[in-house]
Amino acid sequence: MPSFLMQALCETLWPTRCALCDEPGSLLCARCTNELRYIDYYQACPTCGAPWGRIQCDACNAVAAQHKPLAAPCVSCLEYDACAAAIVKTYKDKGEQRLGDVMAAMMARVVRPSWISWAQAVTYVPATPEAVRRRGFDHAQVLAGAFAHEVGLPCIALVEQAGAADQRALGRSQRAANIAGRFRAPRAAGFDRVIAVDDVTTTGATLAGIQDALARMQCASRLVTFARV
Numbered sequence: 001m002p003s004f005l006m007q008a009l010c011e012t013l014w015p016t017r018c019a020l021c022d023e024p025g026s027l028l029c030a031r032c033t034n035e036l037r038y039i040d041y042y043q044a045c046p047t048c049g050a051p052w053g054r055i056q057c058d059a060c061n062a063v064a065a066q067h068k069p070l071a072a073p074c075v076s077c078l079e080y081d082a083c084a085a086a087i088v089k090t091y092k093d094k095g096e097q098r099l100g101d102v103m104a105a106m107m108a109r110v111v112r113p114s115w116i117s118w119a120q121a122v123t124y125v126p127a128t129p130e131a132v133r134r135r136g137f138d139h140a141q142v143l144a145g146a147f148a149h150e151v152g153l154p155c156i157a158l159v160e161q162a163g164a165a166d167q168r169a170l171g172r173s174q175r176a177a178n179i180a181g182r183f184r185a186p187r188a189a190g191f192d193r194v195i196a197v198d199d200v201t202t203t204g205a206t207l208a209g210i211q212d213a214l215a216r217m218q219c220a221s222r223l224v225t226f227a228r229v
């Protein structure tokens, strides 16, 4: 069967629905897209991307910095509210890979053009083999690939992780400890400016770990995530 017919058949049997309101027609309808809590670039912290940190950032001031690793400079697209969480969950855990394109397009709009001309490549941390088995795809690779396509840069897996415990079950300080030394970037030799992509910033520990691993290979990085807690 020609692929357009297959697509038409799939669309009839399982119509595309909005990840948030279930309305048929698109992966994220216009009304829901308009109601998302976008982080305002002019109000956000220029260092860590926290939504209200432009003048004084309580996420990365000196006191906070003692309690969690920081990753800078970082921008995120949305505040991590119930809607952002639902989009990420539909993408990652319900297997709606096409939502990666929607998320990547939103992320590309918050990245400064100067970052894109500065960077040589987009990179990401491949999901663990266990997570790929569970989800059926590497959510990080698909998102980073879609983002790279949006901004016209190559997407290369430069960072890898080695058998760390699942972050989701850990508290803040445990997360930081779990991250320490968890990432390596053996393939980053020869790169010195990359944009690293991730879906959600929780404490910044993962991003700081990625940035660290790249920095050990003399590779500077800027960071972009879809949503930020």
Ligand SMILES: [Zn+2]
Residues within 6 Å of the ligand: 018, 019, 020, 021, 022, 023, 028, 029, 030, 031, 032, 033
């Ligand atoms: Zn909707």
Ligand SMILES: [Zn+2]
Residues within 6 Å of the ligand: 045, 046, 047, 048, 049, 050, 053, 057, 058, 059, 060, 061
């Ligand atoms: Zn900050």
